[in-house]
Amino acid sequence: MILNRIATALAVSAAMTVAAAAQDKVVHVYNWSDYIGEDVLDKFTEETGIKVVYDVFDSNDILETKLLAGSTGYDVVVPSGTFLARQIQAGVFQPLDKSKLPNITHQWDKISERIAKFDPGNEHAVNYMWGTTGIGYNVGMIEERMPDAPVDSWALIFDPEVVSKFADCGIHMLDAADEMIPAALNYLGKDPDSKDPAEIEEAAKLIESIRPHIQKFHSSEYIEALANGNICLAVGWSGDILQSRDRAAETDAGNEIAYSIPKEGAMMWFDNLAIPADAPHPEEALAFINFMMKPEIAAENSNYIYYANGNKDSQPLLEEDVIGDTAIYPDEETVERLYTTTPYDPKVQRVVTRAWTRIKSGT
Numbered sequence: 476m477i478l479n480r481i482a483t484a485l486a487v488s489a490a491m492t493v494a495a496a497a498q499d500k501v502v503h504v505y506n507w508s509d510y511i512g513e514d515v516l517d518k519f520t521e522e523t524g525i526k527v528v529y530d531v532f533d534s535n536d537i538l539e540t541k542l543l544a545g546s547t548g549y550d551v552v553v554p555s556g557t558f559l560a561r562q563i564q565a566g567v568f569q570p571l572d573k574s575k576l577p578n579i580t581h582q583w584d585k586i587s588e589r590i591a592k593f594d595p596g597n598e599h600a601v602n603y604m605w606g607t608t609g610i611g612y613n614v615g616m617i618e619e620r621m622p623d624a625p626v627d628s629w630a631l632i633f634d635p636e637v638v639s640k641f642a643d644c645g646i647h648m649l650d651a652a653d654e655m656i657p658a659a660l661n662y663l664g665k666d667p668d669s670k671d672p673a674e675i676e677e678a679a680k681l682i683e684s685i686r687p688h689i690q691k692f693h694s695s696e697y698i699e700a701l702a703n704g705n706i707c708l709a710v711g712w713s714g715d716i717l718q719s720r721d722r723a724a725e726t727d728a729g730n731e732i733a734y735s736i737p738k739e740g741a742m743m744w745f746d747n748l749a750i751p752a753d754a755p756h757p758e759e760a761l762a763f764i765n766f767m768m769k770p771e772i773a774a775e776n777s778n779y780i781y782y783a784n785g786n787k788d789s790q791p792l793l794e795e796d797v798i799g800d801t802a803i804y805p806d807e808e809t810v811e812r813l814y815t816t817t818p819y820d821p822k823v824q825r826v827v828t829r830a831w832t833r834i835k836s837g838t
Contacts, residue, residue, distance in 0.1 A: 500525045502759035505541075505549040507746065508533050508695050509718065510604070512772075512779040519766050525759050533695040534650060542567045542751060549751055550760035556745040557653055559600055560593035561818040568599040569752045575761045576601070578768035583787035590745050590785075592815065600747035601764060602785025604714070604777070607805065607813060608654050608742040611697065611716030614731040616644045616707035629662040629737045632710055635684050642688035645706030647697040652831035654742055655682060655710065657816050661740055668816045672826045679830035692835050698722070704730040712744070713802055714782030721781070734802045736809055743813035745785070777803075 500523075508531040516527045530549075532538050535558045541547045542554075542562055554562060562568060573579055579601060586602050594600050610631055617624050620640045625631050632638055638646065649655060657667035659678035669675065690706065697709035702722035709716065713734060720732035748767060750760045766772060773784045774792035783803050790798055797803055805813070819827055 499756075500759060501528060502526070502550045502756055502763045503528045503530075503548055504551045504763065505530050505532060505538065505547070506551075506553045507531060509698060509715070510553075510746075510780055510782075512775040515767075515772060515775060518772070519763065523762050523766065525762060527763070533693070535653070545753060547751060547753075548755060550754040550756045551763050552749055552751060553603055553746050554600075554749060556590065556593040556747070557816055557818045559590075559747055559749065562749075563594060563599050564818075567752060568749045569754065569757065570598045571601070571750065571764075572761060575758075576765045576768065578765050581768055581770050581773070581786050581788040583785050586745070586785040589743075589815065590747060592817070593745070594747070600749040601768060603746050603748050603767065604780070604782040604784050605743065605745045606713040606782050606803070607736050608649070608658065608710065608712055608744060609716070609734055609736045609802075611701055611709045611711050611719060611732060611734050613644070613701065613704060613707040614733050615729070616704075617641065620644070620707075626733070626735050627738050629658065629739050631708070631735075631737075633659060633662045633681055633685060635688075638685050638688050638708075641708050642690075645690050645700065645708070646688055647691050647693060647700060647706055647709040647711070648689050649710050649712075650692040650694050650835070652827050653816065653819075654744070656827055656830070657742060657814070658710070661814065667740075667742070667814050670819060670823045672823065675823070675826055675830060679834060682834050686834060686837055701732050702726065702730065704728060712782075714780050717781040717800070717802060736802065736805065736812075738812070740812040740814055743810075743815055 502525050504527055516529060520526055535555050538552060538554060539558055582601060586605060587597050590602055591597055612626060630637055656675060656678050659681045660669050660674060661667040665674050697711050698715050698719045700706040701709055701719040716734040723730040723732045748764045750757055754760050768786060770786055770788040771792055773786035773789035777784045777797055778794045781797060781803060
């Protein structure tokens with residue numbers, strides 16, 4: 476009888492230990508909104524037994540504020556290239572233990588080489604998605620107001636005489652100074668990676684000249700707004716606008732959405748998976764990143780969100796309307812016109828931040 480009671484007690488204790496261990500198996504992920512396949516998180520939990528607590532943001536600035544404050548509680552975050560570089564310098568991220576990332580062999584060397592510009596040696600991050608920043612527009616609304624509108628040019632946005640024609644149907648712009656200031660510099664024929672305060676101010680004045688025609692600065696609302704016909708023009712990220720295009724087609728409300736990479740050039744950006752230095756569950760974070768680098772998972776994400784990913788071996792698994800769409804995977808000629816930028820130092824960053832605050836407030 477005593478032995479039975481001991482055995483029972485041991486069994487209960489073991490069960491409680493297993494339950495506690497299972498409870499501890501959690502990963503807290505902070506990702507961009509509308510940025511993952513519908514079933515991916517469930518598949519990860521099913522395969523690994525690790526529960527995912529998933530939160531979203533729509534601005535690098537929001538993510539950076541949390542990271543620099545510390546103790547976010549997040550295990551995996553998804554910063555973009557220039558922010559990643561600045562955050563690495565600030566000691567925000569821990570180096571990746573690549574021995575626990577066997578799926579890293581599937582990553583695309585051409586993309587990894589570009590990200591090394593922000594993360595030397597690719598020590599702290601792996602690419603999740605990449606794309607371009609361009610122009611999304613409602614074909615019918617634009618043609619109605621200006622049949623010969625320069626939809627292949629930044630003039631559609633930055634020429635006051637042109638963009639004013641579309642103010643009545645709604646225009647959104649990314650709430651992202653690190654994207655819009657370089658785009659304006661590029662349109663002005665200057666280096667989009669300029670750190671010259673005078674040139675940055677010139678770009679800011681250009682954006683201020685079109686400010687009266689901008690309905691909203693936001694980095695995610697334009698997806699639904701374009702799809703529903705609530706706006707006719709948006710500066711946004713390639714995959715978001717292509718999602719908008721497909722949602723519009725599904726509703727059959729007559730809104731045809733198109734995406735343009737302007738002929739003057741556009742930013743090529745990279746969103747990357749990284750682990751904060753104070754992540755409470757680093758082992759689970761590595762398991763999550765390794766799972767996301769499985770070719771079939773990378774393909775599932777891209778097929779759902781319409782963004783190019785940094786996983787070379789996923790490409791045979793991509794649907795034709797993803798891999799075959801030059802708005803997602805641009806041709807070589809277009810790639811030659813794409814630019815990247817590097818982080819602003821603190822002094823220049825203050826100039827940019829002040830200019831952007833002034834632009835958004837309209838003062």
